[in-house]
Amino acid sequence: MGMTLTEKTLAGAAGVPSVKAGEIIWVKVDRAMMDDILGPRVEIDEKMKELGAEVWDKDKVVIISDHYTPPANAKQAEIVKFTRDWAKDHGIDNYFEFAGPCHQIMVENGFALPGQTIVGTDSHTCMYGALGAFSTGIGSTEMLGVLVTGEIWLKVPETIKVQWDGVLPKGVMAKDVILKTIGKIGHAGATYKAIEFVGTTIDQMIMDERMAITNMAVESGAKNGIMAADATTEAYIKSRGIAGEYEILSSDPDAVYCETHSFVAEDLEPVVACPHEVDNVKNISEVGHVTIDQAYIGSCTGGRYHDLKMAAELLKGKKVARGVRLLVSPASKEVWDECSRDGILKTLSEAGAVILASSCGACLGLHSGALAPGEVCLSSTNRNFLGRMGSKDSQVYLASPIAVAAAAIEGRIVDPRKYL
Amino acid sequence: MSNDLIKGKVWKYGDNINTDIISPPAYMELSISEAAKYAMSPIDPDFGKAFKEGDLLVAENNFGSGSSRETAPLTLRHLGVRVIIAKSFARIFYRNAINLGILALESQEAGKISQDDVLEIDYKAGIIKNITRDERYTCTIMPDHIMTIIDAGGLVTYLKAKKKTQ
Ligand code: SF4
Numbered sequence: 001m002g003m004t005l006t007e008k009t010l011a012g013a014a015g016v017p018s019v020k021a022g023e024i025i026w027v028k029v030d031r032a033m034m035d036d037i038l039g040p041r042v043e044i045d046e047k048m049k050e051l052g053a054e055v056w057d058k059d060k061v062v063i064i065s066d067h068y069t070p071p072a073n074a075k076q077a078e079i080v081k082f083t084r085d086w087a088k089d090h091g092i093d094n095y096f097e098f099a100g101p102c103h104q105i106m107v108e109n110g111f112a113l114p115g116q117t118i119v120g121t122d123s124h125t126c127m128y129g130a131l132g133a134f135s136t137g138i139g140s141t142e143m144l145g146v147l148v149t150g151e152i153w154l155k156v157p158e159t160i161k162v163q164w165d166g167v168l169p170k171g172v173m174a175k176d177v178i179l180k181t182i183g184k185i186g187h188a189g190a191t192y193k194a195i196e197f198v199g200t201t202i203d204q205m206i207m208d209e210r211m212a213i214t215n216m217a218v219e220s221g222a223k224n225g226i227m228a229a230d231a232t233t234e235a236y237i238k239s240r241g242i243a244g245e246y247e248i249l250s251s252d253p254d255a256v257y258c259e260t261h262s263f264v265a266e267d268l269e270p271v272v273a274c275p276h277e278v279d280n281v282k283n284i285s286e287v288g289h290v291t292i293d294q295a296y297i298g299s300c301t302g303g304r305y306h307d308l309k310m311a312a313e314l315l316k317g318k319k320v321a322r323g324v325r326l327l328v329s330p331a332s333k334e335v336w337d338e339c340s341r342d343g344i345l346k347t348l349s350e351a352g353a354v355i356l357a358s359s360c361g362a363c364l365g366l367h368s369g370a371l372a373p374g375e376v377c378l379s380s381t382n383r384n385f386l387g388r389m390g391s392k393d394s395q396v397y398l399a400s401p402i403a404v405a406a407a408a409i410e411g412r413i414v415d416p417r418k419y420l
Numbered sequence: 421m422s423n424d425l426i427k428g429k430v431w432k433y434g435d436n437i438n439t440d441i442i443s444p445p446a447y448m449e450l451s452i453s454e455a456a457k458y459a460m461s462p463i464d465p466d467f468g469k470a471f472k473e474g475d476l477l478v479a480e481n482n483f484g485s486g487s488s489r490e491t492a493p494l495t496l497r498h499l500g501v502r503v504i505i506a507k508s509f510a511r512i513f514y515r516n517a518i519n520l521g522i523l524a525l526e527s528q529e530a531g532k533i534s535q536d537d538v539l540e541i542d543y544k545a546g547i548i549k550n551i552t553r554d555e556r557y558t559c560t561i562m563p564d565h566i567m568t569i570i571d572a573g574g575l576v577t578y579l580k581a582k583k584k585t586q
Contacts, residue, residue: 137488139516188482364445385440392462
């Protein structure tokens with residue numbers, strides 16, 4: 001019996017020739033990522049002392065202060081300082097801060113490569129599947145176990161195959177692809193499972209787009225989202241001058257999937273996830289009259305170069321509606337610099353956007369754009385839970401970066417295709 | 421956990437109680453004991469103030485979806501949550517709860533349980549008695565490798581004990 005891409009990757013990490021769904025295995029991790037909000041400060045520091053243990057392999061640990069940077073108050077500043085000091089005290093050289101959401105930093109710096117197994121203290125760690133890695137989010141106590149032993153037990157997940165074929169129509173983005181997929185599978189439909197994305201639509205996508213898709217696998221409950229690495233992946237790694245070793249794997253032709261969902265790209269329209277669940281997905285033409293107070297383009301889901309470039313193209317020569325704020329946070333300092341170099345930030349700013357630091361801030365309402373009671377936001381991020389971006393009495397809708405840009409022009413949710 | 425029988429009064433919630441509800445991001449910069457006061461506050465501001473050690477938390481589908489934040493089970497544990505019964509759990513939350521020594525019991529009959537019911541749970545046998553309604557439900561029995569962690573009181577205590585015996 002053949003193996004799926006996820007099974008093969010995990011077999012490699014477990015050091016065995018094969019594994020199959022349902023087995024409980026111990027795997028060695030290639031990389032362990034911690035952020036500031038859920039990293040060393042939650043349980044880990046204290047319990048490591050109690051155990052009298054040390055980090056198993058300093059080079060394999062990456063620590064990124066991103067949620068509380070730039071800090072909004074002294075408490076947040078204290079957490080960032082704690083994280084920075086902890087990294088230093090434990091000899092972790094791979095420490096980043098003020099540089100943008102952790103997941104973008106991980107891929108930009110070659111900390112996630114094809115065939116690797118990676119865990120992180122953030123649920124969207126599943127994003128690295130875009131490069132053909134097995135990656136998943138874990139809690140702090142579990143991270144403690146990994147830090148001390150370099151290993152973690154996992155149940156090999158069954159895999160759901162999600163197949164997208166065809167060419168996406170103009171005005172439809174990777175974000176629409178993943179929202180549509182989650183709408184179909186449901187927010188818990190992939191619990192304990194892997195999702196493997198295949199098909200010609202995926203094959204044609206650049207890495208920025210692929211990451212927008214795997215990033216949100218957890219929004220359907222999945223353990224991981226994954227795509228087979230290909231020439232596009234390799235070109236991306238090479239273009240970044242990343243030297244690390246990696247292995248390109250793919251599913252066997254006779255691999256077993258527990259479910260298959262097939263979609264036709266040409267049939268897809270821009271979609272929106274309505275409050276307060278990510279699978280509450282509607283075609284944008286069907287959401288009715290929704291006025292917005294804030295439009296947000298940013299995060300590890302919807303703030304990469306391609307996202308900002310597409311938004312800038314739509315906004316060029318136009319103006320953000322009076323009474324609406326368009327906030328833009330490039331997904332990393334590097335994305336910031338590239339967008340600045342290519343005039344994208346200027347275009348956005350001239351349209352009326354406020355360009356923020358690269359950060360998690362607004363995405364979860366910690367700083368730089370939290371919502372007041374009664375306010376409504378259309379956002380290119382990945383979660384629209386009750387209170388996600390600020391007040392529990394605010395509302396978050398999710399859509400593609402160009403749909404957010406179009407909404408900023410009119411002050412209400414509109415079909416972005418009318419501006420293309 | 422020494423005693424296999426757990427008895428307590430129910431706090432009941434519905435589907436999709438996600439981590440932004442259990443542990444709202446705005447309070448995550450506080451210490452666990454301070455943040456615990458705001459656990460579940462988006463849907464129930466009383467929970468963090470009035471939940472008593474020994475009370476039971478019961479919900480329906482997909483409890484704990486969303487973030488990997490351990491502040492969710494940590495704040496619940498701080499308030500005295502030792503058992504959560506739900507029709508289903510989100511994956512990361514489930515593991516986090518176990519690692520902190522919280523019993524996460526799946527019962528398809530969780531929908532029959534209401535606020536303030538008194539339950540008696542024999543988790544090793546997989547039986548829930550609803551004393552208020554004089555009903556009996558079943559719940560899944562946790563696999564051995566998980567039970568070992570729970571019995572030890574969580575992953576850290578388990579690791580410590582393991583270290584000692586080595
Ligand atoms: S940008 Fe948002 S989703 Fe991404 S890591 Fe930061 S808080 Fe999480």
